[in-house]
Amino acid sequence: MDFDYDLFVIGAGSGGVRAARRAAETGARVGIAEADRVGGTCVIRGCVPKKLLVYASQFAEEFEDAAAYGWKVGPTEFDWPTLIANKDKEIARLESVYRENLAKAGAELIETRAVLVGDHRVRLEYTGRVVTAKTILIATGARPSPHAALEGHEFCITSNEAFHLKELPKKILIGGGGYIAVEFAGIFSGLGVDTTIVYRGREVLSRFDMDLRRLFHAEADNKGVKFRCGEVFDRIEKQPDGRLIAHLSGGDVEQTDAIMLAVGRVPNVEGLGLETVGVTLDKTGAIEVDEYSRTSASHIYAIGDVTDRLQLTPVAIHEAMCFVETVFRNRPTKPDYNKVATAVFGHPEIGTVGLTEDSARERYRNLDIYKSAFRPLKGTLTGRTDRMLMKLVVDADTDVVLGAHVLGPGAGEMAQLLAIPLKLGATKADFDATMAVHPTAAEELVTFSAPNERIRNGETIVPGREARQPIFSSPVVTA
Numbered sequence: 001m002d003f004d005y006d007l008f009v010i011g012a013g014s015g016g017v018r019a020a021r022r023a024a025e026t027g028a029r030v031g032i033a034e035a036d037r038v039g040g041t042c043v044i045r046g047c048v049p050k051k052l053l054v055y056a057s058q059f060a061e062e063f064e065d066a067a068a069y070g071w072k073v074g075p076t077e078f079d080w081p082t083l084i085a086n087k088d089k090e091i092a093r094l095e096s097v098y099r100e101n102l103a104k105a106g107a108e109l110i111e112t113r114a115v116l117v118g119d120h121r122v123r124l125e126y127t128g129r130v131v132t133a134k135t136i137l138i139a140t141g142a143r144p145s146p147h148a149a150l151e152g153h154e155f156c157i158t159s160n161e162a163f164h165l166k167e168l169p170k171k172i173l174i175g176g177g178g179y180i181a182v183e184f185a186g187i188f189s190g191l192g193v194d195t196t197i198v199y200r201g202r203e204v205l206s207r208f209d210m211d212l213r214r215l216f217h218a219e220a221d222n223k224g225v226k227f228r229c230g231e232v233f234d235r236i237e238k239q240p241d242g243r244l245i246a247h248l249s250g251g252d253v254e255q256t257d258a259i260m261l262a263v264g265r266v267p268n269v270e271g272l273g274l275e276t277v278g279v280t281l282d283k284t285g286a287i288e289v290d291e292y293s294r295t296s297a298s299h300i301y302a303i304g305d306v307t308d309r310l311q312l313t314p315v316a317i318h319e320a321m322c323f324v325e326t327v328f329r330n331r332p333t334k335p336d337y338n339k340v341a342t343a344v345f346g347h348p349e350i351g352t353v354g355l356t357e358d359s360a361r362e363r364y365r366n367l368d369i370y371k372s373a374f375r376p377l378k379g380t381l382t383g384r385t386d387r388m389l390m391k392l393v394v395d396a397d398t399d400v401v402l403g404a405h406v407l408g409p410g411a412g413e414m415a416q417l418l419a420i421p422l423k424l425g426a427t428k429a430d431f432d433a434t435m436a437v438h439p440t441a442a443e444e445l446v447t448f449s450a451p452n453e454r455i456r457n458g459e460t461i462v463p464g465r466e467a468r469q470p471i472f473s474s475p476v477v478t479a
């Protein structure tokens, strides 16, 4: 059969754009449909605008700290509309770069919603035209869960709307305890908004190492974020003046200007025509794929958030490249999810790679845990009491470093570099053999002398006092 395209991609986000470009570079005829703005979640309403808002929210502390370093900073004032306008300008620039890159690679961008209408057949909703493709790639991403079961959810915003608020609220409640919830809590609180996290679990950031979670909570609390863990919203009401009333499961009632829900993301599968072509979903509602991202229909593949493997931009991009290797370069390649580094751009920041202590305990009998919490050098003049945490989880039998966890300034950048030795299987001895860069916070990672905890046959042994690292105590400035 003669097809209009060798590949038709549905969704021009992180995964879809990369797959379209790379496939087109092999000489394939590629079409890509986008229903909204090119760039998808990451560029338009995710990673990039979020990080810009995070930068904005860090200035208040910098202004405060400047005085201890001899600077006189005059009165400061923050203007939300200026930030949003500048952010929008940058996002528009990035969107045009994405468009240019698609064009340069020779992929045809079609601005329309697309749906599957039969084997190898895609209908372009804007014109109604049906096109055919030998291979179809679904890269439609995910969207914030509206939490439809919550009475009054329609009065709440999600991260999508948070990027376009006309004005900064004076007070906000954020529902959720994942990375999006805590990042936005840092943004709003840093910009002076009275911010409370309402989270059903006992501690936020459930997938992270427990030491990071506890210290994150304590430090964010010090910076002014309030936490209501173990509670949920029972219902939300809107008053005639536009303010909201949140009824909490503990019985309290809070009046607030805004409520943001960050309670999970839903794969974009509705109305795609999946049932027409026999593409099945898993029990979470994500598209089911095999190790090569192939769906239950042999000519249809799916990558990125719509498959809900790891909802991160670099993962969607990696899956895209593996797909192109497999289908267009005849080199079957499975995505590799081992030791994926991640960051939480909260106040404070988190960077992490590899196993948490708890997950290492489930798999290994003998572990050495190294950790150090300290006040970074910069805080010594300012009197700021923020602490950093560095932690290594080591397999005591092989000396291999299984996990590295950092909390504090630059943690995300450190996690990126830590991912390389961990991926290579570096041992604690390799870390020790690496000369420190002084004075840095990261030097802690290569100067740990003795473990804080030894786990032997699953039992925790705390070494003698003389061998312990200072934990949660003094500033560390070694020389």
Ligand SMILES: Cc1cc2nc3c(=O)[nH]c(=O)nc-3n(C[C@H](O)[C@H](O)[C@H](O)COP(=O)(O)OP(=O)(O)OC[C@H]3O[C@@H](n4cnc5c(N)ncnc54)[C@H](O)[C@@H]3O)c2cc1C
Pocket: 010, 011, 012, 013, 014, 015, 016, 033, 034, 035, 036, 037, 038, 039, 040, 041, 042, 043, 045, 046, 047, 048, 050, 112, 113, 114, 115, 139, 140, 141, 142, 159, 180, 268, 272, 303, 304, 305, 306, 310, 311, 312, 313, 314, 316
């Ligand atoms: C607030 C926030 C912050 C984040 N921060 C980070 C971060 O710091 N680091 C990180 O790695 N990840 C982060 N992420 C996650 C990251 O954005 C996603 O993992 C990534 O964008 C997924 O890429 P994707 O290609 O699967 O989907 P998307 O980027 O969501 O792209 C899907 C595209 O498909 C389009 N589409 C959907 N249906 C159709 C259809 N039928 N026809 C045509 N087009 C369609 C959509 O409009 C969209 O443009 C963040 C996400 C959010 C929400």
